[in-house]
Amino acid sequence: AQSVTQLDSQVPVFEEAPVELRCNYSSSVSVYLFWYVQYPNQGLQLLLKYLSGSTLVKGINGFEAEFNKSQTSFHLRKPSVHISDTAEYFCAVSDGSNDYKLSFGAGTTVTVRA
Amino acid sequence: NAGVTQTPKFRVLKTGQSMTLLCAQDMNHEYMYWYRQDPGMGLRLIHYSVGEGTTAKGEVPDGYNVSRLKKQNFLLGLESAAPSQTSVYFCASSTAGGLHFGNGTRLTVT
Numbered sequence: 001a002q003s004v005t006q007l008d009s010q011v012p013v014f015e016e017a018p019v020e021l022r023c024n025y026s027s028s029v030s031v032y033l034f035w036y037v038q039y040p041n042q043g044l045q046l047l048l049k050y051l052s053g054s055t056l057v058k059g060i061n062g063f064e065a066e067f068n069k070s071q072t073s074f075h076l077r078k079p080s081v082h083i084s085d086t087a088e089y090f091c092a093v094s095d096g097s098n099d100y101k102l103s104f105g106a107g108t109t110v111t112v113r114a
Numbered sequence: 115n116a117g118v119t120q121t122p123k124f125r126v127l128k129t130g131q132s133m134t135l136l137c138a139q140d141m142n143h144e145y146m147y148w149y150r151q152d153p154g155m156g157l158r159l160i161h162y163s164v165g166e167g168t169t170a171k172g173e174v175p176d177g178y179n180v181s182r183l184k185k186q187n188f189l190l191g192l193e194s195a196a197p198s199q200t201s202v203y204f205c206a207s208s209t210a211g212g213l214h215f216g217n218g219t220r221l222t223v224t
Contacts, residue, residue: 009154034212043118043204043215044157051211090156099164100145100208101172104156 002026002093006105013081014113021076021108023091032094033074034102035065039087047089050074061085086112116140120205120216127195127223135190135219137205145208146188147172148180150201151218157204163188195223 007022025031032051036044048059055067065076074091088109092102118139127133137146144165149157149172159172163182177199179191188207192199200223206213 004156006156032210036215043217044206044213045215046212049212092157099162099170100210100213101147101159101162102157102213103173104149104158106154106156 002031002095002103004091004093004103004105006089006091006108008108009106010109010111012111012113015083016080018077018079019081019085019110021089021091021110023074023076023105025072025074025091025093030096032096033065033067034092034094035059035063035074035076036090036092037061037087038090038107044090047076081110081112083112083114086110118205118207118214118216120203120219122219123217124220125222127192127221129196129223131195132191132193133195133221134192135203135205135221137188137190137216138186139188139205139207139214140186141207141214142185143207143209143214144185146182147206147208147213148178148188148190149204149206150174151204152201160190160203195221197223199223 003026005024013019034049035047050067058064088107091105147162148160158174161180166185203219205216
């Protein structure tokens with residue numbers, strides 16, 4: 001089974017500053033990679049995904065992520081955050097098998113301050 | 115546009131009691147999953163189903179059972195609840211493009 005490591009459990013950031021959330025996964029022949037966001041007392045919402053093709057993936061709300069196969073990483077970035085980006089972010093990986101189940105990282109809590 | 119609906123939203127059980135969590139999806143997805151979310155541990159897969167009438171164990175299946183009698187429904191059962199099962203439970207359904215989650219059930223076992 002895949003394992004996912006999110007290197008930062010808490011990331012405080014000022015409004016309009018850039019943010020990067022780091023994610024590494026255990027190696028596999030092929031993987032599908034995802035970032036989800038969870039706002040307080042809600043379910044998880046898909047931010048973006050990498051299935052194949054371009055290694056730079058753009059998602060909703062101005063987020064983007066880059067797949068780096070050699071470093072087995074899938075870091076999430078946003079050039080300028082808003083207060084509304086305060087949430088918990090989860091990196092997830094599927095090993096490409098046909099049951100599509102995901103393994104999740106422990107999550108990174110982003111707190112945006114004015 | 116319901117998506118994935120979980121009932122109930124909240125529940126408090128006493129140790130040893132049983133209950134069933136219901137998940138319903140209206141997207142005609144073949145694949146459905148039950149995860150539990152605990153602080154600092156992310157989401158861990160309990161059981162999943164790749165189609166009507168089929169189920170499989172995930173990472174943390176002990177103490178739980180599931181059934182998928184209809185394609186749109188996926189039930190999670192706790193036969194004898196324990197305090198260690200206090201958690202937030204999420205159901206999801208899937209295509210190859212990623213999982214769609216319900217809003218969760220917060221379960222407390224005292």
